[in-house]
Amino acid sequence: MGKPLHFNAFVMNTTSHIQHGQWRRPDAGQTEFNDVNTWINLAKILEKAKFDAMFFADVSGLYGDTEADYDVYAHEGLQIPSNDPTVLLGALAVHTTQIGLATTSNIVQNHPFNFARQVSTLDHISNGRIAWNVVTGINENASRNYGLPALTDHTERYAWADEYIDVTYKLWEGSWDEGALLKDKKNGRYADPSKINKIYHQSKRYRVEGPHLPSPSKQRTPVLFQAGSSASGRDFAARNAEATFIIAPTPDVAKELIAETRRLAVSHGRRAEDIKFFQGLSFVIGDTEEEAREKSKHYDEFISVDGYLAHMAILDRTGRVYPKETKLKDLDTNTSKGMAEWAGKHITDREPTLEDVATLQSHSTRLEGTPEQIADQLETWQAAGVDGINVINWVIPGSFQEFADKVLPVLRARGLAQSEYSEGTLRQKLFGDGDLLNERHPAARYRGAFTQGPSNWEEADALRAKAPATV
């Protein structure tokens, strides 16, 4: 028997997330994303099927050139309109009891003091089932929505992320000592002030006094996801992430990426197994191979070439998508070079066009076949070091229901999917090693760090000048 893979449902609080054009299918429920019942219904299906978590992607602004129009995004429902997933998790938490709830939140979109408070509140509501996908963003428009003149430089974005996450660690792990909450009705002592600490954080962008307003939730720090794949992104993940989301084109590429990030984690004093890797995949499931092939063609009929190209930001200078028959060799942009090479590997009998790029993109994460064949392919991904799958959907809720009905039973028979939830918080369910971050994680150093800490800003600043690494 194999080792169970983890399964997350990869979704976004919008109509067109990844598989652009599929919202036009008659059975697509994602058009009703404003209706909270769409999500509650899906959460119940997923929980019944024992999915580990519901993972919400998010962006804080439009894709593409900020000066150009955004007609194509509006036509395609491509991540606009979209709603805030973090708010939605509050509703899902009270309609479920076991499934993990992961939200994406960009460091530009919220002050860390406020964000830390929202997450602690959600972790209380859900009884310890919250995860945070830490992103630094790639959209210029998102930066402009928060008063910045432009997208912050790549290296600086990760320095900012370090600073941001440090504030949240201090609030979650260090501000409240264990046993601070007394609830002592007899003596009229609700909490013990000697165990509630200010943090006096000072860094380039943030000056935060504390204390954290919520008392500690079950997990304190939510389970930490990360999705950057550049050198700085991988280094950030190696230091901070408990789970990393990848979209590798093949198991071999995934294997390399995973080994590299695990090596980095070890170099930062963590263990290789402290990070779990989730590969994003979509599924076309048939009772026979022939049926799967037919279904795949049917999905292709709904592909919106404009949608894929807009998501990949392959647009002209006015923000319009090029005609789909445009040959890649005729595109005069930097992005087209890598793409042309990539498309050229797959299409050898003619000049690749933009339509080919969109189709290739939609096929790049697609596993197709009978449930048995899909299970075989998942075993190959697992052998490459993948711990879990972020299941990308075509339609909500149908794609997940189909996966639950057809593929999960085959996986269970091979020991590759869980049949029951284990007890406890999301972290305990994923790692089996307690509700809190382990001792090797950098946030653990803040436990008890503020108990004997400074009692005002002057003392804090003096201490920082003497030993910058400690506070």
Ligand SMILES: Cc1cc2nc3c(=O)[nH]c(=O)nc-3n(C[C@H](O)[C@H](O)[C@H](O)COP(=O)(O)O)c2cc1C
């Ligand atoms: C699989 C995957 C999923 C991502 N999901 C999101 C997301 O939901 N929201 C977001 O703002 N960025 C998302 N990103 C972008 C990354 O968080 C990151 O900002 C981007 O990849 C640039 O960082 P990098 O240069 O380190 O890769 C995702 C990236 C990958 C690879």
